[in-house]
């Protein structure tokens with residue numbers, strides 16, 4: 429069974445070198461990466477981090493840029509990196525639903541090897557996660573068995589760069605309810621949404637929703653992953669680090685110390701392996 433980090437971020441080297449210019453034109457990018465202390469990584473850095481952690485592969489997202497050229501450059505880089513990495517990089521495509529060409533861009537990236545879409549930040553990019561385009565995206569994703577990874581903004585607690593601007597737990601529940609065939613991955617413990625899995629109708633509505641542990645140590649106490657597994661079930665929790673924000677090695681150690689061996693195996697790779705290998709030929 430492969431060990432997989434299900435939530436990491438990559439940037440094209442030219443975009444890392446050009447971060448000042450990107451920050452001057454993209455408000456959300458400036459909020460999260462304008463400070464040069466905020467880490468950015470290209471593929472070699474990610475692969476080294478996986479080696480250090482003893483991980484086999486990573487699901488890699490880019491960043492929810494606003495502009496089409498930045499998105500296209502990033503998608504090209506992630507797809508090229510994945511094809512050179514011998515299966516160790518599972519690439520996601522970035523889309524911005526407020527751009528008129530989003531559908532063609534998403535379909536092209538998926539046809540070229542992207543395995544899902546995300547990390548989606550609808551409010552940062554200025555589109556409604558319950559609007560027509562969002563429903564179209566869910567239909568497209570369901571048709572191509574492409575999971576959608578959402579930045580879920582927890583409505584309470586401390587602020588941090590990039591906290592706001594994702595999807596709220598309530599919006600994700602509404603969207604998932606309308607699209608029972610679409611696989612959703614709710615990042616960062618789903619912003620608290622798993623608590624409501626204890627309501628039977630919510631559990632039914634979220635039967636295709638997974639929850640990842642990305643940024644766990646910045647948000648939640650140590651035992652939170654145990655409670656998440658208890659609420660969602662071990663088959664629907666995905667280990668994710670949010671690399672390069674956090675070290676996959678330390679996050680992995682933190683989680684495997686808390687979960688029984690068979691559950692840790694599922695959470696730290698088995699579930700992601702199933703989820704991302706399950707695409708029909710298109």
Ligand SMILES: [Zn+2]
Nearest residue numbers: 547579580615
């Ligand atoms: Zn996020």
